[in-house]
Amino acid sequence: MSIKFERVDVSLKKQVIDAMRKAIVEGSFVPGQKLVERELCQWFDVSRSLMREVLQQLEAEALITIVPFRGPMVSEIQLDEAKSIYAVRQALEALAGAGCAQFASESDIAALQANLALIAQCKDGTDHKTLVNAKNEFYNVLLNACGNPVVKEILTGLNNRINSLRRLSMGQPGRLTDTVQELQAIIEAIGNRDAQLASQLCAEHVGKAANIALQVMAEQTNDKEAGSTHEATIPQ
Numbered sequence: 001m002s003i004k005f006e007r008v009d010v011s012l013k014k015q016v017i018d019a020m021r022k023a024i025v026e027g028s029f030v031p032g033q034k035l036v037e038r039e040l041c042q043w044f045d046v047s048r049s050l051m052r053e054v055l056q057q058l059e060a061e062a063l064i065t066i067v068p069f070r071g072p073m074v075s076e077i078q079l080d081e082a083k084s085i086y087a088v089r090q091a092l093e094a095l096a097g098a099g100c101a102q103f104a105s106e107s108d109i110a111a112l113q114a115n116l117a118l119i120a121q122c123k124d125g126t127d128h129k130t131l132v133n134a135k136n137e138f139y140n141v142l143l144n145a146c147g148n149p150v151v152k153e154i155l156t157g158l159n160n161r162i163n164s165l166r167r168l169s170m171g172q173p174g175r176l177t178d179t180v181q182e183l184q185a186i187i188e189a190i191g192n193r194d195a196q197l198a199s200q201l202c203a204e205h206v207g208k209a210a211n212i213a214l215q216v217m218a219e220q221t222n223d224k225e226a227g228s229t230h231e232a233t234i235p236q
Contacts, residue, residue: 016044016054024063024074025163026129031076035064063160077164079217085161086210090203092151097186097202099146101195108145112187115141120180128167131176135166138183169213178208 020040023029041051055072058064065075077085100108115138122131136159143152155162169175182205189198 012046013050013053016046016050017057019044020054020058021061021063021160024058025160026132027167029074031074031164033074034070035072035074037071061160077161077217079214079221082165082214082217083210085158085165086206086214089155089158089162090206090210092155093142093206094199094203095148095151096142096146096155097190097198098195099148099151100142100190101193101198103147104145104190108141109187109191111141112138112183112190116180116183116187119176119183122176128171131170132163132166135170136163165213166209168216169209172212172216175209175212179205182208 020029029035035055037048037051037055041048044051046054055064055066059066059072062075064072066072104112115134118134119131119138122134139155139159143155146152170179182201186198186201186205189201
């Protein structure tokens with residue numbers, strides 16, 4: 001079975017890049033998964049040369065890693081890298097929140113509220129794809145309205161890795177309810193044109209998400225290390 005693309009106004013290469021990026025971001029391809037070039041060519045019905053160009057682009061976006069003599073695999077975010085991503089995200093989203101309080105139009109604020117309603121409809125957070133997409137739309141509005149194109153550019157570049165981390169934090173029990181409350185407070189601060197409070201609340205929101213995701217990652221790392229130790233001590 002192969003995927004057929006219908007948009008003739010977009011290059012085939014871009015369509016394949018977009019499809020693979022979406023599959024990685026949404027978790028259809030999981031971190032650490034080996035990607036077999038021949039199977040990808042069959043799935044997307046493209047030549048090997050085009051697929052190699054696609055893989056090179058995704059490697060440049062840090063979504064895949066091409067391992068010498070082994071081929072491509074979906075990139076895994078390590079704990080130290082995740083800490084750095086959250087630190088950058090926290091600083092820049094604080095700037096974005098302050099900018100929105102200054103520059104967002106009433107229609108921007110209404111769009112933030114509408115997207116928050118979509119996030120809230122994701123119930124217990126088990127539908128990760130819908131939830132990640134809804135939160136992405138919220139941040140699209142926030143970044144477009146913040147009046148700082150550099151902040152938007154950097155956070156957009158980090159977005160794919162942010163989404164991978166977001167699945168860790170948003171998947172934890174009770175996090176969705178807290179997220180809705182935190183984002184509602186941010187919207188209210190923006191609507192009141194309180195740049196300082198909006199900045200503070202954005203930083204706090206990212207900080208809480210970071211604490212959860214980093215704790216999950218640390219536990220997963222410990223489990224892997226414990227498993228490796230256990231396997232090494234099994235009598236032969």
